[in-house]
Amino acid sequence: MNLITHVLMGVLIQISFFIFFTFPFNFILTIIIAFLSHFIVDAFSKITYHTPEPHWDDKFWISWNISVRVSGYIAIILFLPYYLGMLFSNLPDLWDWTIVRRIQKRRNKDGKIDYHHNNFFHRMVDIIREKTLFWLPDWIYEKKAVIVEIIIIIALIIGIIVLIP
Numbered sequence: 184m185n186l187i188t189h190v191l192m193g194v195l196i197q198i199s200f201f202i203f204f205t206f207p208f209n210f211i212l213t214i215i216i217a218f219l220s221h222f223i224v225d226a227f228s229k230i231t232y233h234t235p236e237p238h239w240d241d242k243f244w245i246s247w248n249i250s251v252r253v254s255g256y257i258a259i260i261l262f263l264p265y266y267l268g269m270l271f272s273n274l275p276d277l278w279d280w281t282i283v284r285r286i287q288k289r290r291n292k293d294g295k296i297d298y299h300h301n302n303f304f305h306r307m308v309d310i311i312r313e314k315t316l317f318w319l320p321d322w323i324y325e326k327k328a329v330i331v332e333i334i335i336i337i338a339l340i341i342g343i344i345v346l347i348p
């Protein structure tokens with residue numbers, strides 16, 4: 184899913200574990216659960232508008248992608264004290280899309296990227312989705328499916344408002 188969704192999930196996880204656990208378990212559990220949350224959240228991206236390729240000719244695609252990116256950056260600044268949860272809930276994206284993709288582009292002479300390469304964390308997402316969420320509809324090209332992600336975002340914001348100290 185998108186940056187804003189992973190950021191809010193990381194914040195909610197850190198808030199929860201820092202309320203209910205003491206040192207060092209609050210730190211350890213935040214790191215582990217925030218990291219794992221990325222795979223669960225991404226596995227559900229099948230029921231959200233999430234085209235694998237960019238559509239620069241489509242105003243809807245551009246508006247949606249700018250909104251989720253910019254709101255993600257704003258959330259990072261607002262919730263800076265919860266950097267640990269935010270960092271680990273976004274780590275698979277940071278690793279795959281900035282580091283591994285860059286290395287692959289440089290290594291492969293034709294500039295092609297092999298997304299099934301073992302170095303990609305997101306291979307795990309595909310496995311989880313195929314093994315457990317195969318029954319969900321595939322809405323990645325359905326524009327109205329942004330509503331699903333918006334509902335998830337609102338639910339996460341409500342959770343944060345309720346729990347934030």
Ligand SMILES: [Zn+2]
Pocket residue numbers: 184221225275276305
């Ligand atoms: Zn991801």
